[in-house]
Amino acid sequence: MEILRIGLVGTGGIGRTHITRINETLQGGRVTACADVNSDFGLTIAEQFGMKGYADPLEMIISDDIDAIIVATSDPHHEEFVTKSVEAGKHVFCEKPLAPTPEACKRIIDAEVKSGKHLVQVGFMRRYDPGYVQLKKLLDSGEYGAPLALHCYHHNYDDGGVGWSTEKSVANSLIHEIDVLRWLLGENYVKTDVVFPRTSRHAGEGIKDPQIMHLTTESGVYISVESFVFSHYGYDVRCEIVCEEGILNLPEPAYAMVRTNNARVTPICHDWSERFPDAYNIEFQQWINACKENRVDGPTAWDGYVAQITAGCAGEARDKQVSVDIKLPEMPDFYK
Ligand code: ISE
Numbered sequence: 512m513e514i515l516r517i518g519l520v521g522t523g524g525i526g527r528t529h530i531t532r533i534n535e536t537l538q539g540g541r542v543t544a545c546a547d548v549n550s551d552f553g554l555t556i557a558e559q560f561g562m563k564g565y566a567d568p569l570e571m572i573i574s575d576d577i578d579a580i581i582v583a584t585s586d587p588h589h590e591e592f593v594t595k596s597v598e599a600g601k602h603v604f605c606e607k608p609l610a611p612t613p614e615a616c617k618r619i620i621d622a623e624v625k626s627g628k629h630l631v632q633v634g635f636m637r638r639y640d641p642g643y644v645q646l647k648k649l650l651d652s653g654e655y656g657a658p659l660a661l662h663c664y665h666h667n668y669d670d671g672g673v674g675w676s677t678e679k680s681v682a683n684s685l686i687h688e689i690d691v692l693r694w695l696l697g698e699n700y701v702k703t704d705v706v707f708p709r710t711s712r713h714a715g716e717g718i719k720d721p722q723i724m725h726l727t728t729e730s731g732v733y734i735s736v737e738s739f740v741f742s743h744y745g746y747d748v749r750c751e752i753v754c755e756e757g758i759l760n761l762p763e764p765a766y767a768m769v770r771t772n773n774a775r776v777t778p779i780c781h782d783w784s785e786r787f788p789d790a791y792n793i794e795f796q797q798w799i800n801a802c803k804e805n806r807v808d809g810p811t812a813w814d815g816y817v818a819q820i821t822a823g824c825a826g827e828a829r830d831k832q833v834s835v836d837i838k839l840p841e842m843p844d845f846y847k
Contacts, residue, residue, distance in 0.1 A: 515540040515799050518577040520568045520592045521584030522547045522556035525606060528784060529581055530560055533795055540799035542581070546571045548588055568592060573599050579802045582606060586682075590615045597622045597630050602802040604795075606634040608686055609815025613823050616816040624845045629807040632798055633815040637691040639797070640790035642762040646752065647695050649759050656755025658696060661734040663688055664749040666742040668781055669713070677719045680738040681705065681825045685724050688736045689825070690810065690818045692726070692750075700821055700837050702727040705829035713741035724825050745779030746786050813846040 517533065519526050519542050530542045545560070546568035547553030557564025565571035572580055572595050579602040582592045590610045596603035597619070609631075610616045623631050637643050650658060665684050693699060703726050707719045714720035721739035728734070750761040764786060766778045780786040794809065801808045821837055828835040 512578065512803050513539075515802050516543045516576060516578045517541065517581055517799075518543070518565075518571045518574070518579075519545040519581045519583060520547070520571070521582060521588070521606075522553050523583065523585075526581070526583035527556065527560075528791070529583060529795065530562075532791060533799070534560075536792060537796050537799060539803065540579075540795075544571050544574070544577060548584055569595055572596050572601070577601070579603065586611045590619060593619050593631060594622045597626050600626065600628065600630070602630050602632070602798075602805075602807070604632050604634060604798050605815070607690070607815070608682065608819055608822070609633050609812060610819065611682070613816065613820045616812070616819045620812050620816055620843070623812050624843055629811070629845075631812040631815075632801075632807050633690075633810040633812065633818075634794070635687065635690040635694075635810040635814065635818070636787055636790040636794045637687055638694050638790075638810060639793040640787055641793075643691055643695065643750075643790075646750065646759055646761055650695060650752065650754070655757035655759065657730075658732050658752050658754050660732065660753040661692060661736075662749075662751045662753070663692070663734065663736040664739070664747060665736060666739040666745070666747040667783075668743065668745055669741050670715075671782060675715060675718055675720075675740055677717070677722075677829075678826060680720065680722045680740055681724065681822050681829060684738045684740060685722075685736055685825065686818055686822050688724075688734075689726070689821045690814060692734060692736075693728075693817070693821075694810075694814075695752075696728055696732055698729045698732075699817065699839055700726045700728055702834055702836055703821065703825045703828050704832075704834040705825055711739070711741050711743075713743050715741075722829065724829075726821075726825075746782045747779055748786060811846055813842060 544563040546565040550566040554564040580596040582605040723737045726734040752759040768777045824835040824837045
């Protein structure tokens with residue numbers, strides 16, 4: 512296969528950045544068709560990008576003209592389109608989270624196992640960020656001893672106009688840390704709780720922001736992550752790993768420092784699209800390459816399921832203001 516022909520379901524903001532990235536920057540793949548749950552909108556975007564539009568996403572998924580699918584719809588639609596792609600025997604990349612509930616993720620797992628083929632990849636792009644990759648190499652080298660504690664921050668300038676809720680801080684933001692820190696440390700979590708500091712006056716009516724999630728891993732590593740969605744200063748992702756013989760820090764994007772007005776100023780990104788472009792590029796290039804070799808080498812449906820179970824426990828801990836034990840089902844041999 513020379514060019515992987517990709518069908519995009521979900522032509523909103525992030526879906527459109529995937530079209531541009533794949534068609535203008537990456538190699539070996541092309542988004543050749545798109546569709547949206549809002550048919551008219553999907554067809555308009557198809558026309559705008561000069562590609563084939565389908566009124567019905569399911570028709571695109573099963574079309575012989577399409578080799579692989581990207582699902583970038585709103586979360587509640589992920590399950591249907593991922594499952595249909597798997598049933599059609601096609602590789603499918605699904606934006607995070609895999610699905611909004613552990614039960615829905617489990618149904619996707621069941622469909623993939625039934626198909627007997629590894630087809631699903633979840634869009635946890637931080638695993639591809641060169642900074643996190645450096646942290647993983649340093650940790651895995653063993654040179655600094657065992658990790659003991661992690662202090663992390665996930666600050667957004669604001670919610671980007673998408674309409675926020677107290678629940679979304681875990682479900683949409685902190686789920687990135689849930690996945691990437693599990694990948695970094697190579698172990699699962701056993702316990703979580705979420706505390707609320709004083710709420711910012713910039714958080715919308717009834718929304719609690721910031722929130723601090725605590726996680727403990729199987730080996731006892733303690734993690735604290737502060738989500739501050741309405742930080743009103745920038746998009747700032749930080750991760751500090753305290754090891755037995757050293758402290759490892761996530762590199763920050765390199766911006767020129769400016770001396771001005773009696774100050775030294777180094778900019779901070781405004782949002783995720785500015786902060787993680789390399790991660791997205793690497794993630795999609797590797798996905799295209801892997802699809803062409805008929806394998807999945809990124810975060811699997813199992814990773815998506817584990818993340819959602821963990822997020823579910825953090826949600827319960829937040830709502831009841833208690834500590835919740837995280838119990839995971841046994842991983843099927845298929846994913847080992
Ligand atoms: C958004 O959905 C993302 O995935 C971003 O990476 C994250 O920083 C943001 O908080 C989420 O709302």
